[in-house]
Structure formats: C-alpha cells, structure tokens
Amino acid sequence: MSTSLLLLTILLIGLVAYFAGRARSLAVSGSKLATLHSLPGYHGSYVAIWAVLPAALVLAAWLIASPLYIDSSVRSALPETVRNQGAATVQLALGQVKAVATGLARLDAKEIEAVKTGSVNLRETLAAKGVALAGEGEPFMVEAAEQFNAMRGFSRWLMSAVVLLAAFAGGVYAIRNVTARFRARNQVERVMLGSLIVASSIAILTTIGIIGSMLSEAGRFFSMVSPAEFFFGTVWDPRFAAAGSEGSSGQFGLLPLLGGTLYIAFVAMAFAVPIGLFAAIYMAEYASPRLRSIAKPLLEVLAGIPTIVYGFFALVTVGPFLRDISAQLNGLLTGNYQNFIQAQSVLTAGIVMGIMLIPFVSSLSDDIITQVPRALRDGSLGLGATRSETVKKVILPAALPGIVGALLLTASRAVGETMIVVLAAGVAARMQINPFEPMTTVTVKIVHQLTGDLEFTSPQTLVAFALGITLFVITLGLNIYALYIVRKYREQYE
Amino acid sequence: MSEAAVEKALDQKMNTVPLKMIGKDVSVYYGEKRALFDVNLNIRENTVTALIGPSGCGKSTFLRTLNRMNDTIENCRVTGRITLDEDDIYDPSIDVVELRARVGMVFQKPNPFPKSIYDNVAYGPRIHGLARTKAELDEIVETSLQKAGLWNEVKDRLQEPGTGLSGGQQQRLCIARAVAVSPEVILMDEPCSALDPIATAKVEELIHELRANFTIVIVTHSMQQAARVSQRTAMFHLGNLVEENDTDKMFTNPDDQRTQDYIMGRFG
Numbered sequence: 144m145s146t147s148l149l150l151l152t153i154l155l156i157g158l159v160a161y162f163a164g165r166a167r168s169l170a171v172s173g174s175k176l177a178t179l180h181s182l183p184g185y186h187g188s189y190v191a192i193w194a195v196l197p198a199a200l201v202l203a204a205w206l207i208a209s210p211l212y213i214d215s216s217v218r219s220a221l222p223e224t225v226r227n228q229g230a231a232t233v234q235l236a237l238g239q240v241k242a243v244a245t246g247l248a249r250l251d252a253k254e255i256e257a258v259k260t261g262s263v264n265l266r267e268t269l270a271a272k273g274v275a276l277a278g279e280g281e282p283f284m285v286e287a288a289e290q291f292n293a294m295r296g297f298s299r300w301l302m303s304a305v306v307l308l309a310a311f312a313g314g315v316y317a318i319r320n321v322t323a324r325f326r327a328r329n330q331v332e333r334v335m336l337g338s339l340i341v342a343s344s345i346a347i348l349t350t351i352g353i354i355g356s357m358l359s360e361a362g363r364f365f366s367m368v369s370p371a372e373f374f375f376g377t378v379w380d381p382r383f384a385a386a387g388s389e390g391s392s393g394q395f396g397l398l399p400l401l402g403g404t405l406y407i408a409f410v411a412m413a414f415a416v417p418i419g420l421f422a423a424i425y426m427a428e429y430a431s432p433r434l435r436s437i438a439k440p441l442l443e444v445l446a447g448i449p450t451i452v453y454g455f456f457a458l459v460t461v462g463p464f465l466r467d468i469s470a471q472l473n474g475l476l477t478g479n480y481q482n483f484i485q486a487q488s489v490l491t492a493g494i495v496m497g498i499m500l501i502p503f504v505s506s507l508s509d510d511i512i513t514q515v516p517r518a519l520r521d522g523s524l525g526l527g528a529t530r531s532e533t534v535k536k537v538i539l540p541a542a543l544p545g546i547v548g549a550l551l552l553t554a555s556r557a558v559g560e561t562m563i564v565v566l567a568a569g570v571a572a573r574m575q576i577n578p579f580e581p582m583t584t585v586t587v588k589i590v591h592q593l594t595g596d597l598e599f600t601s602p603q604t605l606v607a608f609a610l611g612i613t614l615f616v617i618t619l620g621l622n623i624y625a626l627y628i629v630r631k632y633r634e635q636y637e
Numbered sequence: 638m639s640e641a642a643v644e645k646a647l648d649q650k651m652n653t654v655p656l657k658m659i660g661k662d663v664s665v666y667y668g669e670k671r672a673l674f675d676v677n678l679n680i681r682e683n684t685v686t687a688l689i690g691p692s693g694c695g696k697s698t699f700l701r702t703l704n705r706m707n708d709t710i711e712n713c714r715v716t717g718r719i720t721l722d723e724d725d726i727y728d729p730s731i732d733v734v735e736l737r738a739r740v741g742m743v744f745q746k747p748n749p750f751p752k753s754i755y756d757n758v759a760y761g762p763r764i765h766g767l768a769r770t771k772a773e774l775d776e777i778v779e780t781s782l783q784k785a786g787l788w789n790e791v792k793d794r795l796q797e798p799g800t801g802l803s804g805g806q807q808q809r810l811c812i813a814r815a816v817a818v819s820p821e822v823i824l825m826d827e828p829c830s831a832l833d834p835i836a837t838a839k840v841e842e843l844i845h846e847l848r849a850n851f852t853i854v855i856v857t858h859s860m861q862q863a864a865r866v867s868q869r870t871a872m873f874h875l876g877n878l879v880e881e882n883d884t885d886k887m888f889t890n891p892d893d894q895r896t897q898d899y900i901m902g903r904f905g
C-alpha cells in the first residue's frame with residue numbers, strides 16, 4: 144500500500160470513527176442529551192482522534208526509521224573490500240545499489256536471472272529500462288539490491304498492517320470509553336492544547352534551526368578567513384576565484400559594508416523621523432476622528448508596499464531626478480553642467496528608504512502617543528496650556544521612551560532593508576563620507592555573493608553567511624533593546 | 638430676635654457676597670444627547686460651592702463648562718451664557734487659554750505629570766511667564782506647596798518625580814499645581830474619590846483654607862463631604878438643577894422633595 148493511500152485510509156477510518164463515537168454516545172445517553180457530560184460531537188471527535196493520531200504517529204515514525212534501518216543493513220551486507228574504502232565510497236555504492244534496486248523492480252524474472260549470471264551487461268539493461276547507473280555495476284550490487292527490494296517490500300507491508308491496526312485499535316479503545324459521564328470534551332481540549340503547543344514549537348524550532356545553519360556555515364567561513372580579517376578588514380574584494388584554485392581568496396573586510404549600511408540607514412532615519420513624528424503628532428493630537436479614520440489606514444497601506452517597488456521608484460525617478468537637479472545646480476553656480484550627485488548614491492537610497500520608513504515611524508509613534516493617558520492632557524490644558532505646549536512639554540516627554548523604542552525598531556528595519564539598496568545605493572564597497580557617491584551595504588553584498596550558480600565551499604559564497612549572521616546580531620540587538628524600552632514604558636502607566 | 642429673624646439676617650449676609658460666576662440657561666449636548674437642561678447657577682466669591690447628585694446627572698459636565706474644558710471633548714456643544722466677573726467666557730474674544738489660567742481645575746484621579754515635583758508646580762507659571770527669575774519661580778513653587786499643605790513633606794525632595802508620591806500627596810501636588818498660576822476660581826471634580834480617609838481629611842482641611850483666597854467649586858458624591866466643606870450646595874438630577882441653597886439649610890430642611898430623598902439615601 145502506498146503511503147498516500149495509507150494516509151487516506153486512516154482519515155477514512157477517522158471519519159467512520161467520528162460517526163461511530165457520536166452514535167455510541169447518543170445510544171448510551173438513551174437519547175436524553177442532558178445525561179451526557181459532553182456533547183455527542185465531542186465524543187465523535189474523541190474517538191476520531193484516537194483512531195487517527197496514534198496511527199499517524201506510527202506512520203511518521205516508520206517512514207523516518209525504516210529507510211535508516213534498511214540502509215544500515217544493506218551497508219553492512221556490502222563486501223568487506225568496499226566497506227574498507229571509507230565512508231564516501233560506501234555512500235556511493237549504496238546509491239548505486241538503490242539505483243539497481245529501482246531497475247530490478249522493472250525487470251522480469253528472466254532478465255534478472257540473466258543479469259545475475261552476468262550474461263548481459265547490467266548497466267545497458269538498466270539503461271534500456273530508463274534507469275541510469277553511475278559507473279559499471281558490480282555483481283555484488285545486484286544481490287544487495289535484491290536484499291534492499293525485499294526488505295523494502297516487507298517493511299511497506301508491515302507498516303500498512305501496523306498502521307491500520309493502530310487506527311483500528313485506537314478507535315475501538317476509544318469507543319469503549321464512551322459512557323454518559325465520560326469527559327470527552329476535556330480530552331479533546333487537551334489534544335487541542337497539545338496541537339497548539341506543537342505548532343508554536345515548530346515556529347521556534349525553525350528559528351533555532353535557521354540560526355544554527357547560519358552559524359555552522361559562518362563557522363566554515365571563519366575556518367578559511369580569520370574573524371579579525373573579516374570584522375576589522377577595511378577592504379572588500381572577494382575576487383571570484385575559479386573553483387578549486389587555492390590561495391586567491393580575496394579580501395573580506397566587513398567595515399566598508401557596515402559603514403555603508405549604517406550611513407544609508409542614518410540618512411533614511413534623518414529623513415523619516417521628523418516627518419513621521421510630526422505626522423504622528425498631528426494624527427494623535429489634532430486630527431478629527433474622521434480624518435484620522437481615513438488617513439491612518441492610508442498611511443499604513445504605504446507600509447504594505449513591497450520594498451522592491453520603492454526600489455523601482457528610486458531607480459527610475461528619485462535617482463535620475465537628483466542627478467539632473469544637481470547638474471542644473473552646478474551649472475547655475477559654476478557654469479559647468481556636471482552632476483555632483485550620482486544617480487545611485489547614499490542620498491538616493493537614504494531618501495527612498497526614508498519614504499518607506501515614514502509609515503512605520505508615524506504608525507508606531509501614533510500608537511504610543513495615544514497611549515499617554517487623557518488625564519495628563521487634561522491636566523495640562525486645565526492649567527491653561529495650549530495644545531502645542533501640551534504636546535511639547537507633557538505628551539512627548541511622557542511618550543519619549545516609547546518613541547525611542549519605536550525608532551530603534553524602525554532603525555533595525557533600515558539596517559536589514561535589501562531591495563531598495565540593491566537598486567539605489569550601488570555596489571561599490573567603499574569607505575567614504577560623501578552622501579552623493581554610491582556606497583553599498585551588507586545586504587547588497589549578500590545578494591551579490593549568492594547570485595549565480597554556486598557551490599557552498601569557497602569563502603566567496605560562505606562569506607554571505609558571516610554577513611548574514613552579523614546583520615542578524617545587529618538587528619536582533621536593536622529589536623531586543625527596543626522591546627525592552629517599550630515594555631518598561633508600558634509599565635509606567637499601569 | 639426670633640429664630641426666623643436670625644435666619645433671615647444670616648441669609649441677608651450671605652446674599653451680599655458678590656457673585657464670581659453666573660451661569661444662565663446653560664445647556665450641554667454631547668452630539669444628539671442632551672446632558673444639561675437650562676441650568677441657572679451662580680458661584681459666589683470666596684465660597685465653596687458643592688455640586689451633588691446621583692452619578693450621571695451632569696455635575697462634571699457643568700463643572701467643565703466653567704473653564705471650557707468641554708471644548709476638548711469631541712462634538713460637545715454648550716449653549717446659554719456663563720460669565721466670570723461680568724465677562725462672557727464663551728465670547729469669541731475670550732482666550733480660552735487665559736480663561737483656564739483664571740479658572741483652574743483639579744481632577745478626580747490625581748494626574749501629576751511624569752516630571753519632578755518642582756517641575757509639576759512650576760509648569761503653569763513657566764507657561765504663563767509668571768516668574769522672571771529662578772528665585773521668583775522658587776518662591777512661587779514654595780508658596781504654592783505651602784498653600785497645598787505639602788511643603789513640609791516634600792521640601793527635601795523637590796527633584797524627585799511627582800508620580801512617586803502617595804495618592805493623597807499626588808492630589809495635593811495637583812492642587813499646588815493649580816494654585817501656582819494664581820487662579821481666581823478652582824474647580825475640583827471629586828478630588829477625594831481616589832483617596833483614603835486620612836488623605837481625604839487633609840484635602841478637605843486644605844479646601845477650607847483655600848477658601849480665603851479662591852472661589853471653589855467642588856463636585857462630590859459624598860453628602861458628608863459636601864456638608865463639611867461647602868457653604869453653598871447645588872443638587873443636580875437628570876441634567877436639571879433641582880435646588881441651590883445654603884449648605885446648612887440644604888442638609889436640614891431642603892426645599893425640594895428630591896433633594897430630601899437623595900440626602901436620605903433613597904436614590905442615587
């Protein structure tokens with residue numbers, strides 16, 4: 144029985160179990176619903192869970208364990224000579240055995256006999272059946288493949304039997320539990336709780352897994368390039384070396400990229416913070432509820448625009464505009480129509496990223512400003528302060544820690560932003576302070592190092608993981624600090 | 638003299654007290670809902686006037702009309718005429734900011750700013766430019782805290798945050814903050830409802846003393862408090878002014894049956 148068919152059968156059994164459980168509960172209640180502890184639906188669900196869940200768990204465990212077991216027993220059945228040649232050779236042989244096994248399944252008995260005696264060429268016979276074999280097959284492989292096929296067949300058969308038995312037994316066990324006072328509702332509740340916990344742990348485990356894989360790849364990078372060279376290097380020149388050529392590994396200095404990242408983020412924040420903050424103050428303190436109910440969602444829609452769209456905007460509009468206007472300005476001032484702002488520059492990237500960040504700043508700050516208790520506003524207004532005095536002297540100081548937290552969160556977005564800088568900042572990894580020149584960021588270089596046909600063995604590609612983990616640490620730090628500040632500030636009003 | 642004659646003489650004496658604020662046909666609407674119905678109520682100078690009545694009857698609403706705090710409430714509308722020393726406070730030529738400096742307010746829940754004690758009290762004087770030098774400001778802060786009976790408790794920790802004080806101290810800090818701008822009238826909306834009995838007693842004593850320099854209007858849900866601190870009492874019911882009278886008379890021999898019922902605890 145194939146796995147999907149088996150799964151379908153289990154579900155079918157579950158469905159039957161549901162109705163059986165329901166019917167049974169109705170029967171034991173003597174059609175007086177009030178005598179039941181739980182509604183019939185809960186009894187049905189309870190029985191269905193018992194029918195499906197254990198069987199599914201057995202199935203999953205079997206699917207994981209049996210290939211491991213079969214592989215290891217086939218491996219130990221390989222001839223001594225092969226096993227002595229190291230893990231790589233064994234692995235290769237195992238792969239070939241599996242290919243042969245797939246092929247054998249397509250041959251008829253006579254052909255198998257012919258292959259076994261060596262009277263026909265194994266590789267050609269299999270190729271005729273559409274199975275490509277890497278290298279010439281050896282006689283021992285046929286035997287091993289037969290063993291493999293036999294074990295697999297048996298395993299599959301046994302698995303179907305065990306799983307179906309489990310489904311059946313679970314259902315029967317559960318249905319026998321169904322009585323009027325049986326607390327099916329609580330049992331179902333526990334299963335729900337369990338599945339919620341599983342779901343949330345999957346999210347956490349994935350995160351841990353991602354960090355783990357990044358760390359291990361970054362570790363491989365640092366075994367080739369010393370951390371000091373990476374973290375304190377001032378030259379970024381990875382030099383795409385031909386595969387396999389040793390020595391010409393290039394220079395992997397983080398500082399130019401980090402500098403560019405922070406510089407562009409700074410320009411973006413310098414642009415977004417005043418505008419966003421003023422917008423937030425207007426929204427929270429002055430706008431009528433009607434205007435607010437229209438403008439706030441509109442502003443938040445801006446936050447939903449994919450950043451690649453902002454990237455286009457930078458590439459085709461803002462960049463050329465800045466370049467042309469700088470040429471005009473220069474012409475007016477010196478008569479020389481030479482643009483002093485490059486189309487791709489820190490300024491372009493910063494401005495466009497700033498535009499992207501405005502909704503974040505304003506929306507987060509707006510939430511924080513409206514959280515300032517009304518009593519403080521009234522207190523100030525009641526003393527004869529104007530609205531703007533109230534905002535300046537009472538509300539902003541009270542909201543300041545929260546706003547700082549919001550700005551840190553925004554900054555961490557700026558640091559991690561990729562698509563805008565890829566299109567707007569340029570790719571030149573340089574250390575300089577002129578905002579009109581191109582610079583590049585950590586994210587841009589990650590994209591660069593990972594574009595194309597790659598093998599993850601050279602420092603040129605592995606450096607992406609080191610860059611990634613650096614970025615991750617920076618943004619994580621910013622986020623944690625921001626959350627800490629925001630939370631502390633929340634307590635202040637409670 | 639007969640008892641009646643004594644009462645009459647007393648009434649006469651009370652009636653000679655000048656009127657600080659006059660409310661004529663004051664009505665308040667929250668959107669479509671009408672919260673006050675043609676209230677005619679006068680506030681006498683250097684007198685404590687208590688506003689009583691079951692909750693939701695419009696006491697706070699009326700109080701807020703006196704310094705136009707209702708302006709800060711969305712879709713709240715006030716009609717009628719209210720004067721402060723003959724000036725119509727709803728006249729367009731009146732600066733509402735200036736009005737609120739003359740008619741200060743203390744709220745139900747103590748609401749010190751998250752600043753130091755000193756800065757809390759100095760807030761109003763700074764905004765209105767009442768002090769030219771640091772020394773003058775120090776002076777204002779000290780006298781205000783003294784008037785609020787808080788000076789001795791906080792004089793050594795003026796730079797500590799006002800939010801760190803106890804509830805009763807916070808409320809007296811708010812009173813000091815209101816006093817610091819030298820208002821003529823102080824409005825208090827249930828200033829003791831969040832305080833324990835001891836703190837309440839202190840604030841009540843303070844109200845007594847403040848009467849010498851300020852005109853005070855206080856909303857309270859406690860009959861005993863109204864009787865203790867006020868000279869005049871106004872009783873509201875369902876947005877109407879039921880009765881306004883001398884406090885002594887109000888609590889012994891009210892004119893209106895509803896007042897009688899309320900004071901006896903039959904409703905509210």
Ligand SMILES: Nc1ncnc2c1ncn2[C@@H]1O[C@H](COP(=O)(O)OP(=O)(O)O)[C@@H](O)[C@H]1O
Pocket residue numbers: 667670672690691692693694695696697698699710
């Ligand atoms: N901001 C407001 N918006 C709408 N209705 C209000 C508002 N404030 C008070 N009201 C209504 O006005 C009436 C009087 O309220 P209020 O003056 O607060 O009563 P009190 O202070 O006597 O308990 C109540 O019915 C209340 O529901």
Ligand SMILES: [Mg+2]
Pocket residue numbers: 696697698826856
């Ligand atoms: Mg009230």
